[in-house]
Amino acid sequence: MNFIALKMLMGNRAKYLGIIFGLAFASLLITQQSSIFVGLMTRTYSFLTDTSLPDIWVVDKKVQYIDDLKPLKETESLRVRSVEGVAWAVPLYKGLLKARLPNGNFQSCNVIGLDDETLIGGPPGMIEGKLSDLRQSDAVIVDSVSIKGRLARVLPDGRRVPLEIGDTMELNDHRAVVVGICRVQRPFQSQPVVYTTFSRATIFAPRERKLMSFVLVKAKPGQNLQKLCRRIETRTGLAAYTAEKFKNLTVRYYMKYTGIPINFGITVVLGFIVGIAIAGQTFYNFTLDNIRYFGTLKAMGATDLLLLRMILLQAALVGSIGYGLGVGAASALGSLSGKTELSFRMPWQLLLISAVAVMIICAASAAISIRKVVRLEPAIVFKS
Amino acid sequence: MLKSTIMNENRNIAVHCKGLTKTYGTGSTMVHALNGINLEVRTGEMMMLVGPSGSGKTTLISIIAGVLDRDGGECVVFGHDFMQMKSYEKTRYRGKHIGFVFQMFNLLPTLTAAENVAVPLLINGVKRKEAFDRAREILGRVGLGDLTCSLPDQLSGGQQQRVAIARAMLHNPKLIVCDEPTSALDHETGHKVMELLREMVVGVDRAFIVVTHDERIFEFADRIAKMDDGHITSVESMR
Numbered sequence: 001m002n003f004i005a006l007k008m009l010m011g012n013r014a015k016y017l018g019i020i021f022g023l024a025f026a027s028l029l030i031t032q033q034s035s036i037f038v039g040l041m042t043r044t045y046s047f048l049t050d051t052s053l054p055d056i057w058v059v060d061k062k063v064q065y066i067d068d069l070k071p072l073k074e075t076e077s078l079r080v081r082s083v084e085g086v087a088w089a090v091p092l093y094k095g096l097l098k099a100r101l102p103n104g105n106f107q108s109c110n111v112i113g114l115d116d117e118t119l120i121g122g123p124p125g126m127i128e129g130k131l132s133d134l135r136q137s138d139a140v141i142v143d144s145v146s147i148k149g150r151l152a153r154v155l156p157d158g159r160r161v162p163l164e165i166g167d168t169m170e171l172n173d174h175r176a177v178v179v180g181i182c183r184v185q186r187p188f189q190s191q192p193v194v195y196t197t198f199s200r201a202t203i204f205a206p207r208e209r210k211l212m213s214f215v216l217v218k219a220k221p222g223q224n225l226q227k228l229c230r231r232i233e234t235r236t237g238l239a240a241y242t243a244e245k246f247k248n249l250t251v252r253y254y255m256k257y258t259g260i261p262i263n264f265g266i267t268v269v270l271g272f273i274v275g276i277a278i279a280g281q282t283f284y285n286f287t288l289d290n291i292r293y294f295g296t297l298k299a300m301g302a303t304d305l306l307l308l309r310m311i312l313l314q315a316a317l318v319g320s321i322g323y324g325l326g327v328g329a330a331s332a333l334g335s336l337s338g339k340t341e342l343s344f345r346m347p348w349q350l351l352l353i354s355a356v357a358v359m360i361i362c363a364a365s366a367a368i369s370i371r372k373v374v375r376l377e378p379a380i381v382f383k384s
Numbered sequence: 385m386l387k388s389t390i391m392n393e394n395r396n397i398a399v400h401c402k403g404l405t406k407t408y409g410t411g412s413t414m415v416h417a418l419n420g421i422n423l424e425v426r427t428g429e430m431m432m433l434v435g436p437s438g439s440g441k442t443t444l445i446s447i448i449a450g451v452l453d454r455d456g457g458e459c460v461v462f463g464h465d466f467m468q469m470k471s472y473e474k475t476r477y478r479g480k481h482i483g484f485v486f487q488m489f490n491l492l493p494t495l496t497a498a499e500n501v502a503v504p505l506l507i508n509g510v511k512r513k514e515a516f517d518r519a520r521e522i523l524g525r526v527g528l529g530d531l532t533c534s535l536p537d538q539l540s541g542g543q544q545q546r547v548a549i550a551r552a553m554l555h556n557p558k559l560i561v562c563d564e565p566t567s568a569l570d571h572e573t574g575h576k577v578m579e580l581l582r583e584m585v586v587g588v589d590r591a592f593i594v595v596t597h598d599e600r601i602f603e604f605a606d607r608i609a610k611m612d613d614g615h616i617t618s619v620e621s622m623r
Contacts, residue, residue: 001507003506004492004495004506007495007499008492008495010494011494011495012494293490293492296484296486296490296492298451298475299449299451300478300479300484300503300504300507301476301477301478301480301482301504301507301508302475302507303472303475303476304471304472304475305472306507377452378451378452378478379446379451381451381484381486382442382446382451382487382563383442
C-alpha cells in the first residue's frame with residue numbers, strides 16, 4: 001500500500017509541489033537564519049579562534065567578554081609565569097585605534113600587540129610576508145580583507161587600490177608600514193585587524209597607566225587546565241579562562257545583552273510557523289481532496305493503522321524532499337556568500353535541529369490529516 | 385426431509401435482517417431512516433433494493449456491508465453480526481468478504497485501471513506483482529485488457545464502472561453491494577454493465593445486493609425489495 005500512498009500523493013502535482021515548497025521554504029529559513037546567527041556568534045570570539053596557541057587567557061576579573069577590555073599592569077604577566085604548571089605566559093595588547101586613511105577619512109582598527117620576543121598570538125595564516133617581519137621598524141601586518149576594503153586607497157575616480165606591502169598608514173598619528181598580509185576570521189564588527197609588536201602597540205595606543213589586555217598562558221604538559229586556571233586566579237587575583245570557556249563567556253554575553261538572538265529567533269520561529277501554515281494546510285487540503293478515496297479504502301478493508309502508515313509515509317516523503325531542498329538551498333546561499341561580509345556557519349548540529357523542526361511540521365500536518373481520516377465514517381462512500 | 389430442507393434454506397441465507405432500525409440526528413431533527421426492516425438475501429441471487437430517494441436503501445446496504453452501525457434489531461451477514469465485532473475485525477471482514485461497486489465508481493484518480501483493481505488484494509497483504517497480475521487478468525475478463533494502464537479520466541463512464549466491477553470481484557468476496565451502479569451511465573451502457581454484473585457476479589456462493597431506482601434494470605434482478613419511508617413494503621420475485 002506504500003506504492004498506492006505515494007501515487008496518491010504525487011498524482012496531485014500542484015498540492016505535492018505546494019507541500020514540498022512550504023517545507024523547503026521553512027527548512028531554508030530555519031537553516032539559513034540559524035546559520036547566520038551561528039556565524040555571527042562565532043565572529044564574536046573570532047580573535048580567540050585565531051589565537052589558538054595559548055591554553056589559558058588571563059584577564060581582569062570584571063571582563064565579561066573578549067572585547068570588554070580592562071587593561072592590566074604589565075607586571076601581571078610575570079606573576080602569572082610564577083604559577084606552578086605554567087610553561088610560558090606572554091602579554092598581549094588588544095585595542096581599537098584609529099587609522100587615518102590617505103583620503104583623510106578615519107577607520108577604527110583592531111590593533112593586536114604581540115609579545116616582542118616570541119610574537120605569540122599572531123595571525124593564523126600569512127598570505128604575504130612573514131610574522132618575523134614585525135621586527136622591522138614601524139611594522140604592521142594587515143588582514144587580507146581590509147586591504148581591499150576599508151583600508152584600501154580610494155582614487156579620485158572612485159577606484160579602490162588595495163594596500164600593499166611597503167605602503168604606509170597612520171595609526172593614531174604614528175607612522176606604520178605594512179610588512180605583511182595575513183588571513184584572519186572576520187571579527188564581529190568587521191573592523192580591519194592590524195598586528196604589531198606589544199611595545200609598538202603601546203606607542204600607537206593613547207597613553208594610559210595600564211596597557212596590557214591579556215596574559216596568554218601555555219600550560220606545562222599533563223596539566224589539568226581547570227585546576228591551573230584556579231591556581232592562577234588564587235595567586236594573582238585575576239580571572240583565568242580556558243579558550244573554550246572564554247568563548248562561551250563571550251557568546252553568553254552577546255546572547256544576554258544584545259537583541260541578536262531575539263531578532264534571529266523571531267525569523268526562525270516565523271520560518272517554522274510559515275512551514276506549518278503552508279505545508280500543514282496544503283497537506284490537510286490534500287487529505288480533504290482525497291477523503292472520498294480514503295473512505296473507499298476504509299470501506300474496502302483498509303484499517304486505521306494502514307491509513308495512518310500511508311499518511312505518515314506521505315508526510316515523511318514530502319518532509320525529506322522539502323528538508324533536502326531547503327538545506328541544499330541554504331548551503332548554496334552560504335557557499336555563494338563565502339566571500340562577502342555575511343557571516344554563515346552551518347555545523348551539523350544545525351542540520352539536525354532543522355531536520356527536527358521539519359519533522360515536527362510534518363508530524364503536525366500529518367496528525368491533523370490522520371485525525372480526519374481516523375474519524376472518517378466509511379459510509380461516506382455511499383454518499384453521492 | 386423437512387429438517388434437511390430447512391437446514392439447506394438456512395445455509396443459503398447470506399444476509400438476515402430482522403427489526404432493523406437506524407435513526408439520524410436527535411430531538412426535532414431526528415430522522416428514522418430504517419423502521420424495523422426484515423429482509424433475507426440468499427446466496428446465488430441478485431436482490432435489488434428499490435424505492436424513492438430517502439426511503440432508506442443506502443442506509444440499509446451501508447449496515448449490511450458493515451460500514452454503518454445499526455441502532456436496533458438484528459443483521460447477520462454469512463453468520464457474522466458486525467455489532468459483535470471489534471472495529472478492526474469488521475474492517476478486516478469487509479476487506480476479505482465484501483466487494484463494493486459505487487455510483488460514482490470511486491476509482492482513485494491517480495492510479496491506473498490495473499492499480500485500482502489491485503487495491504483490495506494489496507489491502508489484504510497480497511504481493512504487488514501477484515496483485516497486478518490478477519488485476520490485469522480480471523480486466524481482460526471485463527473487456528478492458530488493453531486499457532490496464534489507463535487512468536480513470538481516460539476511460540468512459542462505462543469503462544470506469546467495469547474497472548469498479550473488476551475491483552469488487554478480484555478478491556472473490558462472498559457479498560457484493562452495488563449502489564446505483566447505472567445511474568451515472570446512459571441506458572445502453574447501463575444495460576451492458578448489468579449484463580456483465582449478472583454474468584460475473586451472481587454465483588452459488590455469493591450474494592449480490594443492488595440499490596437502484598433505475599427501473600430499466602429491474603429485469604436483471606432475481607428479487608426486488610421495494611422500500612419506502614424506512615420500511616420494506618414488498619418483496620417481489622422476478623424469476
